[in-house]
Structures are given as C-alpha cells and as structure tokens.
Amino acid sequence: MRWENLSPGSEHSRADAALFGAEAVTTRTFDTPEFRGITFHEIRARSVVNRVPGASRMPFEWTVNPYRGCTHACVYCFARKTHSYLDLDTGLGFDSQIVVKVNAPELLRHRLASRSWRGEHIAMGTNVDCYQRAEGRYRLMPGIIEALRDHANPFSILTKGTLILRDLPLLRQAADVTDVGISVSVGFTDEELWRTVEPGTPAPERRLDVVRAFTDAGIGCGVLMAPVIPFLGDRPEQLRATVRAVAASGATSVTPLVLHLRPGAREWFMSWLARHHPHLVARYERLYAEGAYAPRWYQRRITRQVHDLAREYGIGPARAGAPRRVPAPAPEEPEAGLPTQLTLL
Numbered sequence: 001m002r003w004e005n006l007s008p009g010s011e012h013s014r015a016d017a018a019l020f021g022a023e024a025v026t027t028r029t030f031d032t033p034e035f036r037g038i039t040f041h042e043i044r045a046r047s048v049v050n051r052v053p054g055a056s057r058m059p060f061e062w063t064v065n066p067y068r069g070c071t072h073a074c075v076y077c078f079a080r081k082t083h084s085y086l087d088l089d090t091g092l093g094f095d096s097q098i099v100v101k102v103n104a105p106e107l108l109r110h111r112l113a114s115r116s117w118r119g120e121h122i123a124m125g126t127n128v129d130c131y132q133r134a135e136g137r138y139r140l141m142p143g144i145i146e147a148l149r150d151h152a153n154p155f156s157i158l159t160k161g162t163l164i165l166r167d168l169p170l171l172r173q174a175a176d177v178t179d180v181g182i183s184v185s186v187g188f189t190d191e192e193l194w195r196t197v198e199p200g201t202p203a204p205e206r207r208l209d210v211v212r213a214f215t216d217a218g219i220g221c222g223v224l225m226a227p228v229i230p231f232l233g234d235r236p237e238q239l240r241a242t243v244r245a246v247a248a249s250g251a252t253s254v255t256p257l258v259l260h261l262r263p264g265a266r267e268w269f270m271s272w273l274a275r276h277h278p279h280l281v282a283r284y285e286r287l288y289a290e291g292a293y294a295p296r297w298y299q300r301r302i303t304r305q306v307h308d309l310a311r312e313y314g315i316g317p318a319r320a321g322a323p324r325r326v327p328a329p330a331p332e333e334p335e336a337g338l339p340t341q342l343t344l345l
C-alpha cells in the first residue's frame with residue numbers, strides 16, 4: 001500500500017480538498033491484484049445527503065453517493081462527466097481514480113437525526129455504484145444501512161455489484177422496519193458484449209444470482225434492463241434471452257432502458273465503438289443525431305418488445321409501491337458546489 005497524506009497544511013492539500021468539497025484528502029494505492037492501477041482519494045466530505053432538483057419528476061428527492069468514479073468501468077457510463085468537475089479524466093480516470101467519502105456513514109447518521117430531516121426516501125446507486133470493488137475494502141455501506149435501519153428511513157439501492165450480498169442480513173433487518181427497494185442492473189446476458197462493454201462488473205448471471213438471493217430472503221428485487229445497446233444488444237433473441245433469465249431469477253419486475261449517450265459518456269463510448277465495431281459508427285451517428293437519446297420510435301419498440309416478453313415469462317413492469325425505485329436520469333444538486341448528475345447503472 002502506498003499513501004500520500006494531503007491533510008491540512010500544504011497548498012496541494014488545500015486545492016484538492018476544495019475541489020473535492022472536503023476538509024482533507026488522503027491519496028492511496030494498493031498493490032493487491034484487484035486494486036492495481038487504481039488510486040483512491042479518501043475524503044472527509046462536508047455533506048453526503050444530496051437533494052435532487054426538479055424532484056417532482058422523480059420517485060425520490062434525496063440521494064446518498066459514498067463514492068465518485070467507478071471501477072466497474074462500463075464504457076457507456078453516464079456518470080463519466082461528473083469526474084470532470086473534480087478536474088479528473090472522464091475516460092480511464094473515471095475507472096481508476098476513485099473518490100471515497102470515508103465519513104459517509106457518520107454524516108448520514110447525523111443528518112437523519114437532525115430536526116429538519118423528515119424521513120424521506122433516500123436513493124443510492126443513482127450516480128455511481130455503491131457496491132463497486134472499493135466497497136469491499138472501505139465497507140461504507142454497512143454503516144449507511146445501519147443508520148437508515150436505526151432511523152427506520154426508507155431507501156433504495158440500484159447496483160451491478162454482487163458485493164451487496166455481504167449486506168443481505170443488514171438489509172433484511174432494515175426491511176423489517178422500513179420500505180427497502182433493491183434493484184439490480186442487467187441490460188443483457190450476452191457474455192461477449194459484457195466482457196467488452198462492462199469489463200469491471202460481475203457477470204450478468206452473477207448479478208441475477210443476487211436477485212435470486214434477495215427473492216429467497218423475502219426481499220423483492222427488480223431488474224433495470226439497462227442499457228439496451230442498439231445494434232449490439234437489441235436483437236430479438238438477445239432481448240428474449242435476457243428477459244427469460246431475468247424471469248428465472250425471480251425478479252419482481254423488469255424495466256428496459258435504451259442507451260443514452262450524454263456528453264462525457266458519448267465520446268468514450270464512441271471511441272470504444274470505433275475500435276471494436278467500426279462498421280456501426282455511422283449508424284450510431286444517425287441514431288443519436290438529435291442528441292443524447294435514441295429516437296422515440298426506437299425506445300418505444302424496445303419497451304414494447306421487452307414488455308411483451310415479460311408478460312410471456314410472467315413478470316410485469318414495476319408497480320407503484322413495489323420494491324423497485326429506479327431513478328430516471330436527471331440532474332442532481334451539486335455536492336459542496338460541484339455540479340453532478342443522476343445516472344443509471
């Protein structure tokens with residue numbers, strides 16, 4: 001392990017701390033195989049509960065994100081742009097420069113106990129994955145879940161990380177006293193596509209094992225089928241295989257979402273596309289000519305196909321009040337002055 005303590009004093013420290021919206025920054029690297037090449041910026045954040053502006057369109061108003069950057073390294077990740085607000089690279093830097101809010105559990109507990117807090121729903125996994133590999137080392141989520149459990153505060157988690165299984169007993173305890181929503185993101189089950197487009201994530205089948213485990217434990221778990229990737233993951237047989245596997249996992253719902261290509265994600269995804277599937281570049285440029293979203297006709301077609309398959313395999317879309325609370329993409333209030341945004345895993 002190597003570390004460089006940038007605690008108060010040096011100019012470097014003050015600049016980094018201000019940039020990260022923190023009191024101090026400690027930078028570490030670890031020599032273990034799973035963390036090789038990754039730099040962790042440990043910060044003592046000033047706040048951890050963030051308000052979502054324009055929340056009237058959202059099923060929740062508050063989020064908690066203990067990390068920034070994500071070693072799951074999905075090439076399409078919509079959160080990439082948020083790294084630029086920290087003066088960090090949005091490509092490989094997003095995958096390997098991870099900001100860790102080491103005091104997230106204590107900040108949350110403090111906020112939940114404050115007189116101004118009204119016990120509203122808190123969504124997690126809305127920006128980057130709170131069960132990415134770093135969580136195995138930093139173990140922030142147990143303290144966060146304990147705080148929510150102790151205050152009987154409703155919450156939801158969206159993840160691609162199988163590490164969430166570590167916290168299943170705690171999540172069960174929380175579900176006994178409040179409304180807990182768990183969703184797992186599985187856009188496709190195609191193994192070759194997974195290896196190239198989501199290289200740091202657990203395999204889709206392993207994620208569906210998470211759904212199975214939660215279902216067996218009596219906690220309903222939905223699947224966000226995201227992203228459906230045009231021309232690579234949208235063939236009828238691919239959609240069928242994915243929905244069939246989702247149904248077999250016991251998911252309470254399946255909700256499709258077509259790939260978005262916002263600035264930040266778009267450049268990184270398109271450069272990946274040019275390397276791996278150059279013949280698709282022109283088709284993508286046409287499909288996303290209007291901006292970040294595929295045309296409505298395309299989105300409707302995918303949604304209809306997935307809903308038809310879901311009916312066939314006996315799972316429905318999420319119902320209001322069901323244990324799935326998937327955020328729609330929207331801007332999130334900046335943390336300590338930093339612009340950021342909500343994303344989907």
Ligand code: SF4
Nearest residue numbers: 070072074077128345
């Ligand atoms: S899409 Fe989600 S899991 Fe993938 S890199 Fe982004 S935050 Fe991590």
